[in-house]
Amino acid sequence: MDTRKALDGQAIALMLVLCMVWGLQQVVLKATAADIAPVFQIALRSGAAAVLVGLLMAVRGERMALADGIWRPGLVVGLLFGLEFLLLGEGLRHTCASHMVVFLYTAPIFAALGLHWKLPTERLGALQWLGIALAFAGIALAFLGRSRGAVAEPAQMLWGDFLGLLAGLAWGATTVVVRCSSLAKAPATQTLLYQLLGAFVLLMAAAYATGQAHFRPTPQVWASLVFHSLVVSFASFLAWFWLLRKYLASRLGVFSFMTPLFGIAFGAWLLHEPIEPGFLLGAVPVLVGIVLVSGGGWVLQMLSGLGLRRKNV
Template sequence: MDAPKPLDTQASATMLVLCMVWGLQQVAIKAAAPDIAPILQISLRSGLAALLVGLLMAWRKQRVEFAHGAWRPGLAVGCLFALEYLLVGEGLRFTSASHMVVFLYTAPIFVALGLHWKLPAERLSPLKWLGIALAFAGILLTFVGRSAPAGADQPTHVLWGDALGLLAGMCWGATTVVLRCSSLAKASAAQTLLYQLVAAFVLLLLAAFVLGQTTVHLTPMLWSSLLFQAVIVSFISFLVWFGLLRRYLASQLSVFTFLTPLFGMAFGVWLLDEPLEIGFVLGAVCVLAGVVLVSSEAWLKQNFQRVKKQLSAA
């Protein structure tokens, strides 16, 4: 395999489109919520995406490996993935899509904390600790003195939805830690994705029946949302993402992902008429700045050194 290369114009444009797609995901779930409960919606989209991934693996003649206990971390990441989206689905019943996407993308903070504890090579530097402190200060700021967005009954309900979004971010972070610290680190991207999608389909379908969230109104919005989430988000976008990771520097690709919450907030305001409180906006800026410091330290240092050399040469 060739060494990863820096981003070019095509890769940058592709990442911009991916971030827009990912930012639109929560908005699509929220928009279709009157016709199908978010939990059932996520379950069905996961089942359809799992079928597509399975067909792709069959076409590539890839097999799902269960040797050497690989099913154990596979089951763990599947359950964590299902729990993440259970929290997302429930949270979207109480808070806005723009809030949800910001809290969900706190995941890198919890990844950094988990890997600091699990792997000696991933110890946090002072800059990363600063990023974590900044992100948590932003989280506290977003929870203080905010009114309820459109579609929520009371501010306390909104806070509950936001809290579920934060817990979903923790679950996403825990999923990444399990992937990095288990035999799944050497598994194919399709196999890892299949574990997560199958578990989400089964467990969230069960949760939808237990919670009585099975009412479905067959509307164009429902079909559009399901097809967008299953085919575009859960299947195509992740395969494109994994393909980019094989060819380009992961640190540079990761920087682009911080645009996703910004797109999510913009789409929520534009398409769903969701208001943005000044306290939430300021808190979200702190959260995203902290996430950038934690996840992009190497990239930031590299560019700082390059600018420093250019100034010295001038």
């Protein structure tokens, strides 16, 4: 029996904070890119967060399970998680942080498609297929919405946007592997540790191979590293896993659309990034699609509830 409950005030407040944090992370990476390459910064934050998760596991008496073969899907999610942030870090070199956060958070769309194919219990309904169609239509509109006033050349920004979309695909694939493997029953800390270690190894190798493993130790860089290591990669992920254990995942997933909204707002406010009408025209159906795919059942319940109220009036 599912003991998870509907969202209450505590869950809503925590989700708002998490969405703000997740929407801000790309902006902070972009803001400090002149002093530390995003790929190298994500590698460092992943290594630091892995140490923190390892210490937490030691305090709790948790051990990494290897005998049951869980390391195999663990290795896969580690590589996918590292690939996601490699694409994100490279994409930020070419496009706006606000663009990157929208394309990265297409991940629920790709995860839903993968789970529909792999798990009979995750079959998509008509409303969710509508959400997927809206999301892909919005992606097409956003890619076509170029303007000469952008912060980068149109072709360069297009490449960065495409890398962001691939990062969302890698994130969605990570979700599918976790749900369809023995990691689905593993402790959240163990899954997170596999992801962080994979990102650290892959991104550190990429940073050195491409000559991006250098930085100027400014106060802003140190503040960014602390924010990303302690707040983003450690505290926010653990808070998210805690919410998933306590509350209905479909209700939580609906809130994911707020992260791109915060990312767009923070990018315009802190980085003075232009908000292009063509990009916004595409972003709106993408966000609506995310809501329909992540919380299609909840949306149907709301619509049916409104219908019953009208009948009773």
